[in-house]
Amino acid sequence: MKKLYFREEWCVGCGRCEVACAIEHSESKHPVISYFFEKVRQTPRIIVERKGNISFANTCRHCEEPDCVNACISGALYKDLSGKILYDPAKCVGCYSCIMACPYGAIMKDLNRKERKQIVKCDLCNKREGGPACVEACPNRAIVFEERGE
Amino acid sequence: MSYVIIGNGPAAIAACEGIRKYDKDREIIIISKEDQYAYGRPLITYQIAGIVKKEDMYLRRPEFYKENNIKVLLGKEAISIDSKSKTVKISDGSSIGYHKLLIASGGTPFVPPTYKEYLTKENVMTFIKWADMEKLESIIDTIENVLIIGGGLIGIKAAEALVMRGKNVYIAELSKRVLPTVIDDYGSYYFHKELEKNNVGLFLEDTVDSFKIKKNRVEKAVLKSGNTINIDAVIIAIGVKPEISFIDKEIKTNVGIIVDDMMKTSVSDIYAAGDVTECYDIVYGSKRLGPIWVSASEQGRIAGYNMAGANITYRGRLLMNSISFMKTNLTSYGIINPELEYTNVEVFEYKRDDLDIYRRINVVNNRVVGAVFINSIYRKGIITRFMIEGLPFDKYKELLLSPNIGFINFEKEYRVKEINSITGYKKARIV
Ligand SMILES: Cc1cc2nc3c(=O)[nH]c(=O)nc-3n(C[C@H](O)[C@H](O)[C@H](O)COP(=O)(O)OP(=O)(O)OC[C@H]3O[C@@H](n4cnc5c(N)ncnc54)[C@H](O)[C@@H]3O)c2cc1C
Numbered sequence: 001m002k003k004l005y006f007r008e009e010w011c012v013g014c015g016r017c018e019v020a021c022a023i024e025h026s027e028s029k030h031p032v033i034s035y036f037f038e039k040v041r042q043t044p045r046i047i048v049e050r051k052g053n054i055s056f057a058n059t060c061r062h063c064e065e066p067d068c069v070n071a072c073i074s075g076a077l078y079k080d081l082s083g084k085i086l087y088d089p090a091k092c093v094g095c096y097s098c099i100m101a102c103p104y105g106a107i108m109k110d111l112n113r114k115e116r117k118q119i120v121k122c123d124l125c126n127k128r129e130g131g132p133a134c135v136e137a138c139p140n141r142a143i144v145f146e147e148r149g150e
Numbered sequence: 151m152s153y154v155i156i157g158n159g160p161a162a163i164a165a166c167e168g169i170r171k172y173d174k175d176r177e178i179i180i181i182s183k184e185d186q187y188a189y190g191r192p193l194i195t196y197q198i199a200g201i202v203k204k205e206d207m208y209l210r211r212p213e214f215y216k217e218n219n220i221k222v223l224l225g226k227e228a229i230s231i232d233s234k235s236k237t238v239k240i241s242d243g244s245s246i247g248y249h250k251l252l253i254a255s256g257g258t259p260f261v262p263p264t265y266k267e268y269l270t271k272e273n274v275m276t277f278i279k280w281a282d283m284e285k286l287e288s289i290i291d292t293i294e295n296v297l298i299i300g301g302g303l304i305g306i307k308a309a310e311a312l313v314m315r316g317k318n319v320y321i322a323e324l325s326k327r328v329l330p331t332v333i334d335d336y337g338s339y340y341f342h343k344e345l346e347k348n349n350v351g352l353f354l355e356d357t358v359d360s361f362k363i364k365k366n367r368v369e370k371a372v373l374k375s376g377n378t379i380n381i382d383a384v385i386i387a388i389g390v391k392p393e394i395s396f397i398d399k400e401i402k403t404n405v406g407i408i409v410d411d412m413m414k415t416s417v418s419d420i421y422a423a424g425d426v427t428e429c430y431d432i433v434y435g436s437k438r439l440g441p442i443w444v445s446a447s448e449q450g451r452i453a454g455y456n457m458a459g460a461n462i463t464y465r466g467r468l469l470m471n472s473i474s475f476m477k478t479n480l481t482s483y484g485i486i487n488p489e490l491e492y493t494n495v496e497v498f499e500y501k502r503d504d505l506d507i508y509r510r511i512n513v514v515n516n517r518v519v520g521a522v523f524i525n526s527i528y529r530k531g532i533i534t535r536f537m538i539e540g541l542p543f544d545k546y547k548e549l550l551l552s553p554n555i556g557f558i559n560f561e562k563e564y565r566v567k568e569i570n571s572i573t574g575y576k577k578a579r580i581v
Binding site: 003005006008047049050051054056058061062063064065066067069070071073074075090091093094095096097099100101102103104105107108109116117148149 | 192571
């Protein structure tokens, strides 16, 4: 299965992947509208870490044996037939057990949803033509989307 | 002959998925005492609170069973197991032969003998299953004051649901703090504060001495401390114990069923998984009970793999809980009060009183053995690596105490490998 891989040496820490991720998961998919006018401002599913001159992005590994799915008490997190770990917000009760269990720290609290506790996680831009938006947004090709291993 | 599974919780569902990874054909039969397809047991309090609808409580789509060639006997109870003839006897009088058997019967509420007779009253209940939820639902509009006996995980979640429904809630807890098994003294302060803020009447180091009955309903509780409270409903949430009343006496048990790291019991072709077992615990380094959802799923999956002929071992359970009461969240891992187990315990703390954030890390011989996080959710699961892999605490002290935990403070080689992992984190080993 194709997954995201990160090249630390090539990352300039610009954070465009985070921005592209938030926009892609918005309703309008428009940078200004999604930020200012939508009901819920999207939380990026990808994280850029920075310290001194080191920076890199990271996100969900779509594990073969996902701890988050095992921990999910509601069935909101599941593995689809292709192996992606996906999330159904309608079923989520916001217990944060997935965040507790994920050894990658890849699941985020949905920061801006006030009426209900929810999470966000990478869905590899499930239905997007052309693959994940973060890859396209990276000016330095520090994020790649490819098949490695089975 | 079929795979037979007793119970229909997360351990059973994961076992079905585990079996189907290696065996697509042989029929699976699930014997389920409850007349519901597998649902999120912890969601019963969220349903009362109005956060989730009944139809969204099921763990899998309705087609799941059919697609996977699973026959579910709803509302049927396994009465006994005969390991000689490899059969399970069922409440309707029939018997089913098994190729491999999984016991995934979970827990049953512990009710002290003195309270037992009151369970028949229409306003007294335990709170661990669908039927309990419906019993509470049936009287919810007629009640105002509710007493919860036990301030553990179930008691606190029930209290939250009732507070959200506008009820007046009391909790009687024997210990000096709520959530005694999953929180330390200091951390419990945040919960006591939040309970108070939501007008929950907390009676610590206290319990019910006697009830007063009127017309088949409990209407008053007299506490050990002498307090008397008027109540319209009682929830008994003292704890659960493994449900092993029906099992073959050949199967080795302590309090729960003893399993090896392939989830086998002491009797051949019989496996066990979930709340019913005593399995290996990574941090304690020994076999013990650990009734948590994540481990029930993990154990079920491993059992399923092995029942279908694979040879896969479990890395062991890491105890962990994530629980919120209204705005306060607790996450705890491993051994919370290690003073009871070890002498050379070091405790490290980070506090931000202005944000109500508290992080406590318990260290023994430079190894993280437990942690308590209050209102510190961000990327918290990264700490599980320390307990599973035994990474040295001193090297990563700042990282672990900081609420802004990430990968950047790990050695380059480690982080590059991990954030680019092809398979993801592994909890099983092929032998
Ligand atoms: C209100 C509540 C909140 C909870 N919250 C959390 C939480 O936030 N996080 C967490 O980690 N854990 C939580 N738990 C615990 C969690 O639900 C359990 O760890 C988990 O359900 C265990 O799964 P299991 O598959 O082992 O057994 P169970 O889910 O208990 O399922 C066992 C099933 O087997 C059936 N059964 C028993 N005996 C027989 C028999 N003889 N024949 C046929 N069927 C039988 C039972 O009726 C039951 O349906 C909570 C529990 C409750 C009650």
